[in-house]
């Protein structure tokens with residue numbers, strides 16, 4: 001496995017690989033890798049000749065007062081997880097190279113970024129699409145893999161790739177969870193042991209809604225109450241949103257059906273956690 005920090009070197013590597021007819025897959029990350037990231041890398045390994053992952057904590061997707069400075073970082077641990085998951089190249093550029101003095105170009109997906117995390121984190125998706133577009137131009141992959149844990153992000157990236165004719169295949173991968181159901185996330189590292197237990201309220205809320213939906217409750221108002229009731233059992237949990245949307249358009253729905261996305265964002269102390277499920281799917 002090789003670590004590349006230089007943008008030019010990464011582009012030269014990818015150009016050479018492409019001219020040899022090799023298929024490149026790409027897994028963008030912000031590092032502090034866990035088995036959720038590893039599942040994307042292993043699938044990338046299966047699908048291509050060369051697996052590139054990026055480790056870049058992207059400043060433009062963090063709002064003022066968010067956790068950019070505190071975001072956990074551990075390059076040595078990341079290297080061993082990436083290598084064990086079949087990664088060939090870690091691309092780890094410096095922020096000053098990605099956004100040099102005078103930088104002023106941004107990519108904005110307009111409608112899909114309005115609800116959910118877009119509403120509570122203004123400017124977040126503009127940062128995400130901009131950095132992913134830049135990373136695509138640098139790594140030049142044939143295929144890129146994203147987790148459904150960040151469901152809206154995946155939808156926004158698919159839209160960008162289609163709208164801007166990027167010609168990259170986007171693959172969404174299922175949410176990987178801890179044994180007790182908590183969705184894996186680098187941000188779980190912020191949780192104290194007590195908060196780690198409290199954080200299970202997200203998965204419990206998703207499960208309670210799925211059970212109610214399966215028993216025939218389709219009214220979103222009632223299903224939302226079920227979710228909120230489950231979360232409110234944890235007094236420290238503050239709901240940012242609990243929304244039911246069409247999984248393709250992310251438009252709000254009033255009646256649930258197969259393909260309805262239930263998306264949650266909940267604060268446990270200062271840690272904001274997200275999770276989701278698609279009703280009517282495994």
Ligand code: AMP
Pocket residue numbers: 028029030031036037039040145146147148149150173174175176177183184185186
């Ligand atoms: P991040 O480093 O949090 O920006 O995540 C990098 C990629 O890994 C994104 O495509 C995420 O959706 C994906 N990812 C993060 N956590 C999980 C998880 N628990 N299961 C599946 N994919 C994940």
